[in-house]
Amino acid sequence: MAKSSSSSTTVPDTVWLGRGRHLGPEAEQDVRRNLIALKAAGVIDDFLDLDPIEAARSTDLFPRDESADAGPSARRVFEARWRVADGATVRAQLTTFGAESRRVGSEGVTWALAAEAEQAWEASWPSPATVFWPDSDRVPWDHEEVPGVRLRRANHLPKDDGDLRRLLRSCSRQSWFIHVVVHEAMTPDARGRRPITAFLPPSLRHRVVEHRATPEQALIADFAMKRELRVGLPRGGAVVLPPTPQIPGYDSERFTVRDVFLDGTEPTELLQKIAEFASLPRPLPAGAEQVLTRLRQGWHLLTPDEELVHARAMVTKYAKALEAMTASCDLYREAAESALAALAEATTGDDASRAPSPVAAEQDASPLKTLTKTLALFRNPNR
Structure with a gap:
């Protein structure tokens, strides 16, 4: 497996990371069905479905450390291997976790996913999320760990100032994803309500969470964001939110768009800003180093x-x-x-x-x- 020379505190450019919650009743079964279908269609080369205890025992022959273990709250470990357009191999590991790993008040099954390629990751490659999870609105795998937020939809900001500020803090400090806030200058029609993330390339699409501020929220959203994150929200515009701690190279003006037309057309400037932000070196979020170590040192799906x-x-x-x-x-x-x-x-x-x-x-x-x-x-x- 490819090893990057990047610092252990920085996400390697060969790696794709994601973490969220599945709120349905059959999380692991949804993964199995999708992997079986993709292998039968030749989309992936192979996959494994492992019990965490079995996975830990079967890696005893490999060089590893305790951080490669899935932990006592793990429910299942899934591995998949596939090749991208230029022939580079991608190895990915998804772990689902039980109730002990979830924060108080949250629901569903928590999951963490790490994928690593043999070369620098390309946004045009297939999303690792939809290798394991079906890309269907009927399968609710795409919930953020921050309650009330989803990946594949435009999430409207809370109307209450206190709730809004708590949401911004949580998204900034807890999330593994990129967060974008868009202000609706006027109430959009059905075409304008379509998430702008749908225009992003596959591997970037499931790394971005979109928030929407309604027309009447212009002032309250701008005030809350300046107070919590020191970034402003232009009326009718958008901004890519900084994580906490802020990553080197982030400047609010650099990642702010003054005008976003929510009429169903492709918001080219905003998409460029998101892609530019995604290319910045970023620290590994909390818990991600263990997930990446588990992928590298606890890998089972070997080729002949x-x-x-x-x-x-x-x-x-x-x-x-x-x-x-x-x-x-x-x-x-x-x-x-x-x-x-x-x-x-x-x-x-x-x-x-x-x-x-x-x-x-x-x-x-x-x-x-x-x-x-x-x-x-x-x-x-x-x-």
Whole structure:
């Protein structure tokens, strides 16, 4: 698997990350159905469905650390491997978590997804989210960990100032996604209510959450955003929100669009700003480093060539272990022989009668016991 030279605190340019909640009754079954269908259609090369305990045991032969474990609250681990247009291999791992991993008051099944390619990630590639989850409005996998927010729709901001500010804080500090706020200069028709994220390329589409401020929310939204995030919202415009802590290279003016026409046409300038923001180096969000480590060090879905390489490595590893054990046994035997020789020398001459008989020596041949008796003789030679 590709390893980036990026700092461990920065998202590598080969990696796609996502985290959210599935509010339906059959989260894991939805994943299985989608993976089976995509493999049958030849979209993915292969996939695995693992119990977390089984996954942890089966990776004991791999170099790993505790951060590669899914944790006690994990429900299932899914892996998939596919190739993108230029032939680069993508490996992805999705883990679903139980109630212990969820914040108080939240619902559904929490999931975390990490995908890594053999080269820098391209926005035009298929979204890893829709490799595991069906891209259907009937499957509610796309809920943010921030309550009341979804990926694939335009989310209207709360009307209450306190609720609005709490939402902005949560999205800035907790989310793994990019958040964009758009102000509706006037109430849009059905075409204008279509999420602008639908115009984004596939791999970027499921990394962006869109918020909408209604026409009458212009002042309250602008005030709350300046108070919480120090960015303004132009009337009839949009802004890409900064995460907390703010990433290097972010400037509110650079990622603000003055006019966004919500008439169903492609908002080219805003899409460019989002893509530019997504290309900035960004710190790994809370919990993402463990998810990425789990992908890299707890990977199970090997190709035949990788399995052969792994088998050869294990043969070499076990051969070295056996050699070390043999050397240890040889040293132990030599120590025992030296102790027996010292005992024989100490009991010759006048004390020959006190030497143990061959039968007794055979019965008491433990090197540890022999050493103990030898030391005792040296301490009290007249016994």
